[in-house]
Amino acid sequence: MKRMNRFEGKTVVLTGGGDMGLAAAERFLEEGANLVLADYSREVLDFCAAALRHKGAELSRMRTVLCDVRRIEDCRRVAELAKEEFDRVDVLVTTAGILKHSPVEEMAEEDWQNVLDINLTGTFHCVKAMVPVMKTQRYGRIVLISSLGGRKGRPGVAVNYAASKAGVVGLTMALAEELGAWNITVNSIAPGPLRGKMAESQSPETRARLNAGIPLGRIGEVCEIANAIAFLASDESAWTTGEVLDINGGLQY
Numbered sequence: 001m002k003r004m005n006r007f008e009g010k011t012v013v014l015t016g017g018g019d020m021g022l023a024a025a026e027r028f029l030e031e032g033a034n035l036v037l038a039d040y041s042r043e044v045l046d047f048c049a050a051a052l053r054h055k056g057a058e059l060s061r062m063r064t065v066l067c068d069v070r071r072i073e074d075c076r077r078v079a080e081l082a083k084e085e086f087d088r089v090d091v092l093v094t095t096a097g098i099l100k101h102s103p104v105e106e107m108a109e110e111d112w113q114n115v116l117d118i119n120l121t122g123t124f125h126c127v128k129a130m131v132p133v134m135k136t137q138r139y140g141r142i143v144l145i146s147s148l149g150g151r152k153g154r155p156g157v158a159v160n161y162a163a164s165k166a167g168v169v170g171l172t173m174a175l176a177e178e179l180g181a182w183n184i185t186v187n188s189i190a191p192g193p194l195r196g197k198m199a200e201s202q203s204p205e206t207r208a209r210l211n212a213g214i215p216l217g218r219i220g221e222v223c224e225i226a227n228a229i230a231f232l233a234s235d236e237s238a239w240t241t242g243e244v245l246d247i248n249g250g251l252q253y
């Protein structure tokens with residue numbers, strides 16, 4: 001099916017080169033965007049570039065850059081690169097995130113802090129770095145990635161991950177109120193269980209419990225999240241802000 005060109009002439013900054021980030025990157029390139037893909041790992045960035053090339057993506061419109069979202073300096077460097085290469089930052093999508101699951105009484109302080117630092121503080125850093133450019137343009141679309149685990153208790157979703165993703169929900173609502181005057185929308189997506197590396201890192205027993213009871217009878221595909229990201233990043237959602245879009249096959253109902 002031929003894609004629309006909703007992002008032709010627009011610049012997208014996307015953090016995280018995992019399964020969801022790669023699917024979103026492919027979608028943005030298909031729809032004509034200039035893309036800056038940021039990840040903490042050069043190996044991951046090279047893998048993404050090779051995978052996108054194999055799928056026929058136009059890589060002349062893509063730049064890759066190392067970025068540890070825990071460091072505001074790295075995030076500002078990504079914003080500077082986007083401005084230097086493409087003159088704008090129209091869209092920010094934050095898919096960078098980690099899981100470190102264990103029961104609360106066994107959780108190491110380091111695992112609590114690292115998940116919060118990447119999933120929540122890292123999201124804050126990315127927004128903080130990109131917003132000055134968007135304010136100058138008086139235009140921006142910000143799409144943050146939360147999780148079903150940040151909306152309700154779930155088997156295998158530990159307190160560090162749940163707290164970090166619930167924080168992203170609050171961040172979404174506060175930013176929408178703060179940035180609306182500059183024509184910057186801020187929305188979030190809260191996926192349920194998805195097929196991919198993050199799910200595969202969990203035990204078979206945990207995956208079975210996570211997937212149990214999905215009304216639509218299957219776990220999600222990362223391309224289905226990419227579809228929603230593209231909608232919220234486009235002008236089709238220009239009058240939508242402060243929303244959390246739950247995509248989970250009906251699990252929370």
